[in-house]
Amino acid sequence: MCAEKIGWDSSQLRKYDLHLDEIPRLHYEDPKVDEFMQKNQPVLITGSKLVKPAEEKWTLDYLEKNLGKSNHTVFVSRNHKFKYFDEKKIYNKNNLKGVEFTPPTKRVDMKITDFMKKLREWKRGDERLYLQQPLNSTVGSTIVEDYLKFDWHFVAEKKNKYHWGELTSNVLFISMEGNVTPCHYDEQQNLFAQILGYKRCILFAPDQFECLYPHPVYHPHDRQSMVDFERPDYTKYPKFKNLKGCETVVGPGDVLYIPIYWWHHVESLMRGGPTVTVNFWYKGGPTNLEYPLQDHQKVSIMRNVEKMLLEVLQDPKEVGPLLRTMVLGRYCDP
Ligand code: OGA
Ligand code: FE
Secondary structure: OOHHHHOOOHHHOOOOOOEEEEOOEEEOOOOHHHHHHHOOOOEEEEOOOOOHHHHHHOOHHHHHHHOOOOEEEEEEEOOOEOOOOOHHHOOEOOEOOOOOOOOOOEEEEEEHHHHHHHHHHOOOOOOEEEEEEEOOOOOOHHHHHHHHOOOHHHHHHHHHHOOOOOEEEOEEEEEOOOOEEEEEEOOOEEEEEEEEOOEEEEEEOHHHHHHHOEOOOOOOOOOEEOOOOOOOOOOOOHHHHHOEEEEEEEOOOOEEEEOOOOEEEEEEOOOOOOEEEEEEEEOOOOOOOOOOOOHHHHHHHHHHHHHHHHHHHOOHHHHHHHHHHHHEOOOEOO
8 A cells, every 4th residue: 555645654553463464445436335344344435425524624723613512532541542431331231249240441421622722731741532423413503514514325235235233323423533442343234434644553353363363352441452452462362363354544534334233443543533433223133044144243152142141141250261171072072
């Protein structure tokens, strides 16, 4: 890829020991886009006008002025990593004592003016911030107008063609340079529309489950990989060495299709300034059980088995031993 011409260079990427291919980059009118999306495979779509009004107008100053006076959800981290956690799972009904867990980030409500001030005054060593807030009715009317001018025809066509469910939300991400969203998967289809700055997205197919060692489903870090990409513990997670994925860097105007249940790691490029993204999250379509099952359907089945065992055993510590007893020497080698 000719990085010079496109506003970033490889020294701005964090270094990981990973085997990665390039995600195909296709113009939105290219019929091959369809082939990828039809098969639930990632593709970077260029040239669409999906979030054109935002691309043209959403500078940080404009967002500060027009995002509204209400509070926004901001995550605060003492390092560059913003690993998501489910607050509801910290005190889980299946583990009354609560999982032993220290949240890696702090969620705070912040006025946009305070957030932007911190963004402007940030220096190395300070806490990092990451605004992650669904676009809702509290945003100012100018932002609503821009939002209404998004290319809804473009997304509606995708939704219908691939039988996705309803649009659940559009999350606005405003990130400091260098912030990292560690590797996780979501249970929704995602059109990830880049507006300002550059983000590197590393994706892994659902069949890489074994190499990525997700936390158990009851854990606050459900859907997140337990492996720290920067210092992988190969003794605990030996199959991480076999992990194979694909990557791309998205810039303004690019739309990345992140298929449902695909793992993704997202990093705002270092020394690239703040970044702005809006995603489009859609529910998965109706599941027709055609055999052989697809890998993401198997992940969904595993989630259900885990949940069911927890429900009946009432103690997460009993799940592993039961599964071992059931499987070892019978369904796999001891
Ligand atoms: C997502 C996502 C993280 C980010 O859109 O599903 O994980 O940092 N985004 O943009
Ligand atoms: Fe995600």
